[in-house]
Amino acid sequence: MKSEITRQLEENRRVISGIASSLANEIERFVELLSEALDGGNKLIIMGNGGSAADAQHFAAEIVGRFKMERRALPAIALTTDSSILTAIGNDYGFDRVFARQVEAFARPGDVVVGISTSGSSENVVIALEAAKGFGCRTVGLLGRDGGSIAAMVDLGLVVPSDNTPRIQEGHITIIHIVCDLLEKRLFT
Known part of the structure; x- marks a missing residue:
């Protein structure tokens, strides 16, 4: 068992090193895009499905509450949290529209809409991102x-260099934490 633990931790280390070497510029652009949007009101x-839904909620919580710094609340919405909305839209319009319908309700020009997908092909995320672009969102x-x-199709894509879903999710949450940290520093120091 210890060898398997070590193997998985080594795989995580390789993925995180790959993010450092291949996505630093994209992470910086993500922080700039978010800071401009949030600073502009x-x-x-x-949004995301499964574990990515949990990551969406985690991201929104860090933005609305705080990450590490005492500061004013910032506006963020995870489209994965309202079971009544999700089930009503799923029932009436189909599961592929559960996020797009909410984008239609909440998105305004200049908002930043983030789709989290380990495969990069979640149909309900694709449809919602198309809707977001139509509303003038980044x-x-x-x-x-x-x-x-x-x-x-997105303005900015951050592709974690892995085919292993758990490692991709670990990469996503690492990116989210870095973005939250840098965003707070940029907007509040």
Whole structure:
């Protein structure tokens, strides 16, 4: 068992090192995009399925509450949290529209809409990002594998260099934490 633990931790280390070497510029652009939007009175809208839904909620909590710094609250919404909305839209319009319908309700020009997808091809995220672009929002993908169909359609794609879903999710949360830290420093120091 110890050898398997070591193997998984080594795999995590390689993925995080890959993020450092290949995504530093994209992470910086993500912070700049978010800081401009939030400083300009816009909001962050985030979505994903399964573990990525939890990451969306985690991201929104760090933005609305705080990450490490006492500061004013910033506007962020995870589209994964209201079971009544999700089930009503899923029932009436289909699961592929659960995020797009909420984007139609909440998104305004200048908002930043983030789709989190380890495959890069979650259909409900694709449809919502298309809707967001139609509303004049900036779009970002936190992705894995080869970036899937989302990588080509978003304004900014951050593709974690792995094919292993748990390692991709660990990379996503690392990126989210770095973004939150740098965003607070940029806006409040």
